[in-house]
Amino acid sequence: MNPLLSTNFDACTKCTICTEYCPVSQVRPAFAGPKQSGPDGERQRLKDAAFYSEALKYCTNCKRCEVACPSNVHIGDEIALARKKFAPYNLSPRDAILSHTDFMGSMATMAAPIVNFMANLAPTKFFLDKFLGIPSWRSFPRYANKTFRAWFSDNAPDQSVYKDTVTLFHGCFVNYNNPSLGKDALKLLNALGVGVRLLAGERCCGVPLIASGFFQDALDNATTNKASIEKALENTERIVIPSSTCTMTLRDEYPEVLQIDNSSWRDRIDLLPRYFYRLLEEGRELKFKPMEKVVAYHTACHMEKLGWTAYSIDLLRLIPGIKLILLPSLCCGIAGTYGFKKENSPTAQKIGEPLFDLIKGSGCSLVVSECETCKMQIEMCTGLPCENPVTILADALI
Amino acid sequence: MTVEPLVLGALERTTETDVIIIGGGATGAGLARDCSRRGIKCVLFERGDLATGATGRNHGLLHSGARYAVTDRDSAKECIEENYILRKIARHCVDETDGLFITLPEDDLEYQKNFIKACQDAGIAAEALEPKDAKELEPSANPSLIGAVKVPDGVIDPFRLTVANMLDAVKHGAKCYTYHEVMAILKEGARVVGVRVLDKLSKEEYEVRAQVVVNASGIWGTLIGSLAGVDIKMFPTRGTLLIMGHRINQLVINRCRKPADADILVPGDTVCLIGTTSIPIKFSQLDTTRVSYQEVELLITEGAKLCPKLTTARKIRCYAGSRPLVADEADTTGRKTSRHLVLMDHEKRDGLSGFITITGGKLITYRLMAEKATDLICEKLKLKVPCDTATAVLPGSGESPDKILRKVAPLAPTVRAAIVSRHGDLAPLVESDTPSASSLVCECELVSVGEIKHAIESLAVHNLVDLRRRVRIGMGPCQGELCVGRATGLMTAAKLCTPDKAPGELASFLEERWKGIYPLNWGETIRESEFVMWLYQSICGLTRADSPNPAPPEHLEDEAPTESP
Numbered sequence: 001m002n003p004l005l006s007t008n009f010d011a012c013t014k015c016t017i018c019t020e021y022c023p024v025s026q027v028r029p030a031f032a033g034p035k036q037s038g039p040d041g042e043r044q045r046l047k048d049a050a051f052y053s054e055a056l057k058y059c060t061n062c063k064r065c066e067v068a069c070p071s072n073v074h075i076g077d078e079i080a081l082a083r084k085k086f087a088p089y090n091l092s093p094r095d096a097i098l099s100h101t102d103f104m105g106s107m108a109t110m111a112a113p114i115v116n117f118m119a120n121l122a123p124t125k126f127f128l129d130k131f132l133g134i135p136s137w138r139s140f141p142r143y144a145n146k147t148f149r150a151w152f153s154d155n156a157p158d159q160s161v162y163k164d165t166v167t168l169f170h171g172c173f174v175n176y177n178n179p180s181l182g183k184d185a186l187k188l189l190n191a192l193g194v195g196v197r198l199l200a201g202e203r204c205c206g207v208p209l210i211a212s213g214f215f216q217d218a219l220d221n222a223t224t225n226k227a228s229i230e231k232a233l234e235n236t237e238r239i240v241i242p243s244s245t246c247t248m249t250l251r252d253e254y255p256e257v258l259q260i261d262n263s264s265w266r267d268r269i270d271l272l273p274r275y276f277y278r279l280l281e282e283g284r285e286l287k288f289k290p291m292e293k294v295v296a297y298h299t300a301c302h303m304e305k306l307g308w309t310a311y312s313i314d315l316l317r318l319i320p321g322i323k324l325i326l327l328p329s330l331c332c333g334i335a336g337t338y339g340f341k342k343e344n345s346p347t348a349q350k351i352g353e354p355l356f357d358l359i360k361g362s363g364c365s366l367v368v369s370e371c372e373t374c375k376m377q378i379e380m381c382t383g384l385p386c387e388n389p390v391t392i393l394a395d396a397l398i
Numbered sequence: 399m400t401v402e403p404l405v406l407g408a409l410e411r412t413t414e415t416d417v418i419i420i421g422g423g424a425t426g427a428g429l430a431r432d433c434s435r436r437g438i439k440c441v442l443f444e445r446g447d448l449a450t451g452a453t454g455r456n457h458g459l460l461h462s463g464a465r466y467a468v469t470d471r472d473s474a475k476e477c478i479e480e481n482y483i484l485r486k487i488a489r490h491c492v493d494e495t496d497g498l499f500i501t502l503p504e505d506d507l508e509y510q511k512n513f514i515k516a517c518q519d520a521g522i523a524a525e526a527l528e529p530k531d532a533k534e535l536e537p538s539a540n541p542s543l544i545g546a547v548k549v550p551d552g553v554i555d556p557f558r559l560t561v562a563n564m565l566d567a568v569k570h571g572a573k574c575y576t577y578h579e580v581m582a583i584l585k586e587g588a589r590v591v592g593v594r595v596l597d598k599l600s601k602e603e604y605e606v607r608a609q610v611v612v613n614a615s616g617i618w619g620t621l622i623g624s625l626a627g628v629d630i631k632m633f634p635t636r637g638t639l640l641i642m643g644h645r646i647n648q649l650v651i652n653r654c655r656k657p658a659d660a661d662i663l664v665p666g667d668t669v670c671l672i673g674t675t676s677i678p679i680k681f682s683q684l685d686t687t688r689v690s691y692q693e694v695e696l697l698i699t700e701g702a703k704l705c706p707k708l709t710t711a712r713k714i715r716c717y718a719g720s721r722p723l724v725a726d727e728a729d730t731t732g733r734k735t736s737r738h739l740v741l742m743d744h745e746k747r748d749g750l751s752g753f754i755t756i757t758g759g760k761l762i763t764y765r766l767m768a769e770k771a772t773d774l775i776c777e778k779l780k781l782k783v784p785c786d787t788a789t790a791v792l793p794g795s796g797e798s799p800d801k802i803l804r805k806v807a808p809l810a811p812t813v814r815a816a817i818v819s820r821h822g823d824l825a826p827l828v829e830s831d832t833p834s835a836s837s838l839v840c841e842c843e844l845v846s847v848g849e850i851k852h853a854i855e856s857l858a859v860h861n862l863v864d865l866r867r868r869v870r871i872g873m874g875p876c877q878g879e880l881c882v883g884r885a886t887g888l889m890t891a892a893k894l895c896t897p898d899k900a901p902g903e904l905a906s907f908l909e910e911r912w913k914g915i916y917p918l919n920w921g922e923t924i925r926e927s928e929f930v931m932w933l934y935q936s937i938c939g940l941t942r943a944d945s946p947n948p949a950p951p952e953h954l955e956d957e958a959p960t961e962s963p
Contacts, residue, residue: 010643010712011922013929014842014876032810040841041812043668043874046645050799050815051844071925 009078011071012039018065018075023301023331024058027350031058034065037082038075045082052086058347060335061211062301063248077256083213084257090213094132098337099208100217105176108143116142133342139380141177141372148179152198156186162195166275167232167239171246172204173372184394185242185272191286191397192279197236199228205249208337210257222260225250229265238268240275242390244370245336247271248302271370272390273312280315288396290321295392296364298355298378299329300371312370312389319396325362330355334377349381356381368392403827404565404793407858408441408573411604415439415573417775418593418608420580420622421615422446423453424556424761427563428768428787429614434570435790436772436783441606442564442572443595445579447864449560451616453761454867455719457639457664457671459650460484460492460552461762464499464524465657466737467516468509473737473760474520480762483788484554487765490794490822491558495665497551497650498527498536500543502703505655510545513654517549524549538647538705551650553666556761557867558820561857562792565824569793576858583611583626583753590626590744590752599860610775613755616722617684623755628748630755631725633735634681636718638689639673640697640918643712643875646670651704660700663708668843668874672701672708679720689716689917712922714875715914724758739767743774752778794822802826809836816844820869821852828852839888840881842874850885854892862889862907877911879930883938901944908934909945 012035019025019033031037037056044051056079065075090096097104108115118124119140129136148170159165166189174182189196203225206218229239229250241247250269254260262269270278280286295316299309309329316324332352333339339348359367359382367378367386378386417433419426422444433440444450463477485492501510510526517524525548532546533539539546564574575595581603582594592607613622613630623630645665653661663672675693694716701708723735739759745751756771769785776783802818806825813836818825828848829835835848853859853868862885865871871885872878886904889895895903908930915927934940 007644007707007711010875011925012875013922013926014874014879015929016880032812036812036838036841040844040874043644043842044812044816044844047665047668048815048819051812053810053812055810 008072008074009039009042012073013071014040015070017068017070018073021064021068023062023064023333023351024060024347028058028347031055034059034075034079038065038078039073041082042078045086049086052082054087056083057087057213058344060301060331060338061207062331062335063305064301064331067304067307074256077253080210080253080257084215087213092212094134094341095212095337096214097132098134098340099212099214101172101176101204101208105143105172106147109145109147109176112143112145129342134340135342135345138340138345139376141173141376143176144179146179148175148182149198151179152182152186156196157190159195159197162190162193164193165195165197165236167197167199167236169199169202169239169241169246169250171241171243171372174242178372181242181388181391184388184391185240187394187397188272188276188286188390189240192276192284194279197232199225199232199239201228205246206258207245207249207253210253211336211338215258219258219260222254222258226254226260226262233265233268238270238275239265240270240272242272242370242388243372244271244300244302244306245372248305252305271306271308271311273315273370274308276315276393277311286318286393287398288319288393289398291319291392291396292321293366294323294325294362294364295366295368296325296327296359296362298327298332298359298367298369298374298386300369300374301331301335303370304329312368315393316368316389319393325364327355327358327362330358332374332377332381334373336373339373339377348377352377352381359384366392403856404569404824405856406561406564406568406574408575412441412573413604413606415441415606415608416610416779417441418443418606418611420593420611420613421451421618422448422560422564422574422576423451423614423616424449424560424563424764425453425616425756425759425767426614427560427567428764429612429756429771430567430572430574431563431570432768432772432785432787433775434567434572435786436776436781438772438775438779438781440567440572441608442567442574443578443580443593444574444576445598447576447860447867448564448858449557449867451618452719452722453556453560453616453764455639455717456556456637456761457662457673458554458556458666459662459664459762460554461760462497462522462549462551463520464497464513464517464522464547464549464551465652465662467520467522468513469657470737471516471520474516474522476763476766477760478520478522478550480766481550481552483765484762485552487788487791488554488559488562488795489791490799490819491555491562491792493553493665493667495552495649497549497652498532498539499547499549499652499654500532500539500704501545501654502540503542503544505653507545509656510547510654514547517547522549536647536649536651538707539651540704540706545654547654551652553650553664554761555667558794559764561868562794565793566790574858576864577860580622580625583622585626585750588749588751590750609752610778611753612771612775613753614757614771616757617720619722619755619757620681626744626750626753628744628750628753630742630757632757633723633725634679634684634720635723636677636679636720637674638677638693638697638716638718639671640694640701640716641714642670642672642708643714643922644669646707646711647705653704660697661704663701663704667870669714672697672704684720689718689914691917694918712875713918714877714923715911716917717914722757722759739763739770741767741770741774794824797823806830809833813838813844813846817846817849820849827856839884840869840871840874842876842881843870845869845871845881847888850888851892854889854894860894862886862903863910865889866907872907872911876926877915877930878907879926879933882907883934901940902946904934905940905942905945908940
């Protein structure tokens, strides 16, 4: 919808429940909270740009406010749109590095062993901390030696044997850091009798670019992805994605924040567990071997926004012997690249503390989450492994 | 330079003065300013709060005069001259938005030619725009427009303007008494020598004597006239306006045709207003301005032709005022009215000396009205002092917002911007350097604790409703849901209210808001009003018995439009 005609924020009844649910408001008083920054602020900003507050950058774009809102106000989108309209152009090299995942990923994977080695050296960490503002105590995701795409074209089994095919939007994390998750997805899809294709041209969904204020770059990526997706959907039924954030971005951020029209294919973008669930409902089967583990399920913020945790939970319960603990839905604080920024990292850690305590006290040996940055944060802060449900299901597959 | 604090409300009673001004609208406040600046001692009596009559019940349009250019060139000229004066002397009350006069397919495009010509003849800069450019300039305007003319319309905040005039008056020695109702005009022979007023707060009556009494009470001028025994024929006509939840348009949007109902959409502060209607009412209905559903419907239907978004955007309230239309004295039928300012010297007109009536006119001509009346007062007092109100800036308008912003440093930049926009260069008087002072009371309109304290201490606030007129609390979409409870606490802390009276205070504020909500209580509006009721009635236990007027409201039936008296 044309944002000029949108009166969505008018629906706000000022009940303030969004601010109650905002992870940032609880720990960072400088952030006025979603109600003030979103619907209230919008009225002021329409009057005069002087009412734009720089503090809007403290929003993590977690969308918990939108889930909490009883009036269906797109609060998080409004904050993002206000930043798009009013924030000065982001000149920070640190933010450019953190958010341009495709560029960084393709560079780093070319020399992954060196990059991974270097990244954990004390002088590197010192430099990143002092000159770029990435805290030295943070651990960085390791880069893979070979991208998932390269592996897929060289090593993937022949996918043409399957009658049904689906297109996998692997996402940056799978491509550059965690190709094994992509392989797991392939394994499960094949086991369900579905062949896999990749998009002809896949770029980062754009969410880190939106978060750091690189709206034009995000729009460029989205435009490329839209063309690739529309092409792919001529031959395959659906686009499936392992990451909750990429899924949410393609479905909701594209139309709401980037004004990319996805109305003809939004419903054909699926999170992998939801797609598996669909296939099982159709009567297809997956056989799992027992797994005697205590596993804690963490609801990532964007999973909360999608509202699809039930699919993952039901699937995990198909594994015999698994003891599944459902953690209360709390933000881990990392929010993509947010927690990697030095000025935000104390906030990120404070937000995550209650969740880390719950995980550590739960007696679990493994955490599950569909979000790749929750994985980084939880692994660093609890010392426990955190995996996508796709990986756990693939491991248990007979 | 430090800003000198000014306190609006007078504490000591006055028993003798040069001039008594009856009516605390823009004209009365302007008169007090003009008189005091010319060295004339004056007191102003207002039966309620400042700006409660027609002053606070209009569009807040800083007319360019274009609306009158075709039909009434003199009015148009007056408007454009005052328009440019107010931009200079009252800049913290003015938003220089510009305005558009749009021609729709059903309108005659020929009118536009006459209109531009008439504007130019009146000295109003009118520029015809291509439809494409007009839509780019004002994207909310009806996209089917076939023509548009840009004129120097603007927006003026009538509450802020009245207070600024009164502050300047007080600075120059005038005295301001709100909640003082004139009960009688004192006469000695054929001469008015003063008034008897009722202090409505202490319930005491007392007499005040003066050489000249000025009736500046708008449409109530007839009633004041009758107290003095003179007949002033006026026709109360109700104009109703509807407020939308946010500022949809950035420019004033008018229809380029003969003035009619609901053909001006004005962006005012955080909201926008569509109006007006024009319905003759009886004098007995003056103090119970009710709005009918039919009027609301008319405003929405006609308003949507200017700006289609009005149909879907949230409406927050409606209100009505009575234009002070005076019978044209030259007209023998007694039915013709004038929109010009009307200055009556009752000595010449009725043989009653020491009594003047200034009425008619428009908000934008308030200063000119005050100037003309003060000229006459000077004549009567045999003084020769020139008027300087067209060049002397009002308190608050001395410095540019950029400069003021540097002097105010509260924690949140948005709170700072709000204080500067409402108080101009008096903003440094608002305490804002502590977290508690800059924390918000009204979140919709960004009103901080410091700003409320400032208003309570210096701006003649007696109750929550007065506070709303000073600082906009409760004027946003929630109509007091969050702020009114907090503000009641601050009023009680300031001893303007006691804990046992606080529920009543709160209830009367909410009831006053409700009067404007019920005629349009559907859609988002009813969700909000139900939520407010749930909060205050179901959770806080506020009941009708807490209200100072516990009788059920009589507004549930629509009144039929009535004949003029």
